[in-house]
């Protein structure tokens with residue numbers, strides 16, 4: 001993820017160059033001011049006016065350069081943040097389906113909101129601030145060094161000392177920041193769970209328990225923020241104290257040098273105006289380094305959440321499914337729980353398979369392997385002679401269609417929910433609607449296909465959702481249709497008719513996991529796959 005920072009490199013270079021230029025101009029202005037002050041002590045103040053005009057001109061130039069800096073920095077931040085978010089989303093959609101499902105959605109939401117905002121504030125901003133103050137430091141180093149090497153050494157000695165002191169003082173806050181980040185992640189996950197469980201909480205009167213739990217988690221988070229704020233305030237006060245002591249020390253040394261004739265009065269002003277720049281990086285380091293380091297740590301966390309544990313080289317394209325799928329010694333286990341062992345099976349193009357077996361027998365696991373959600377730990381699935389591991393997801397997902405138990409509806413028109421924004425002719429759309437038994441439903445809707453489906457299908461029934469999913473799959477015109485309890489929320493006649501239609505499509509290979517066996521359609525299946533006791537037995541076909 002952190003490579004994104006180099007994407008808008010020209011803008012970054014422009015901003016940093018403007019920063020360097022602005023430090024040089026500021027340094028030059030402070031030299032002019034020194035000269036003006038010293039000239040004012042001379043009889044007749046020769047050249048006083050010219051210096052004043054020069055200060056005004058360079059101040060104008062400084063205004064322009066700082067405006068360029070602000071603009072370039074703003075555009076760089078905006079572009080980089082946008083790129084970060086887009087890259088994160090791109091990589092989320094590059095995750096293996098099963099590995100994505102294993103994580104809580106709240107984690108991704110928390111990364112895209114809390115963590116990416118923290119990266120913006122703590123990484124981009126801190127890097128800028130630190131770079132700019134380093135430039136100002138270098139310019140002031142040259143200026144004070146040119147004036148008096150001894151004063152410079154004293155100042156550096158004192159600032160390093162106070163800088164180290166500030167760093168040591170700020171250490172506890174750094175630990176607290178990472179503890180708070182972990183608490184935030186858990187808090188977001190918890191909120192997500194509570195809101196998802198809204199119905200179950202209401203009907204089981206669990207609100208009291210939820211409230212106590214919620215209060216406890218909120219209190220922990222608030223306590224941590226309060227501690228951070230309190231400790232930061234103490235540290236800030238202590239840092240101010242050391243800064244004041246340092247200023248006093250530097251003032252003392254400068255005055256001493258002025259009294260002994262080694263420095264002019266203007267020289268004292270020059271030292272005091274540049275001295276703050278010398279302190280900048282040392283003191284900022286205590287605040288900014290922990291932020292930069294923890295933001296870098298966040299990148300590692302973000303990258304880790306986006307990695308796929310199973311990464312296969314996908315170098316083969318499956319243009320179409322034309323022959324067969326063969327499972328050759330396929331085994332799969334969830335940890336210690338071996339669900340399938342040494343399964344050998346051939347599924348032929350155009351044939352229809354009904355998949356049955358006891359609950360927990362491994363039917364969904366078999367489907368997930370065939371859907372390429374994950375790969376077998378042993379053995380190979382061959383699709384038209386190609387190892388499924390090596391077939392690209394893009395080409396394979398063109399060939400298969402899925403109707404799963406939970407159907408997602410977009411907050412969009414019924415038409416878009418059916419076509420999924422693909423270009424589909426009206427005739428094909430109407431025929432898929434009819435085959436999926438949706439004709440009556442669509443006709444009764446006041447706005448027909450333009451009716452908006454709200455909030456994941458809140459305004460339609462479970463059976464209507466299933467039929468929409470079936471129509472989507474038919475519109476896909478893929479060659480393999482995988483159904484997982486697709487008919488369970490439909491009435492008998494509707495289920496019979498839709499299943500019958502699907503089973504009559506000659507070239508379509510159907511794999512249907514179902515507890516409901518419809519007698520009128522039973523004989524249309526070419527094979528009955530029984531999944532139980534880690535094996536798959538083909539009973540017919």
Ligand SMILES: Nc1ncnc2c1ncn2[C@@H]1O[C@H](COP(=O)(O)OP(=O)(O)OP(=O)(O)O)[C@@H](O)[C@H]1O
Nearest residue numbers: 334337339357358359360361362363364365366531
């Ligand atoms: N993600 C998972 N992590 C760990 N174990 C799992 C996971 N998914 C399924 N299992 C376990 O694997 C076994 C087979 O589950 P699977 O869902 O494949 O069975 P099924 O035949 O589809 O069951 P059902 O008919 O109840 O849907 C079960 O013991 C189940 O608890």
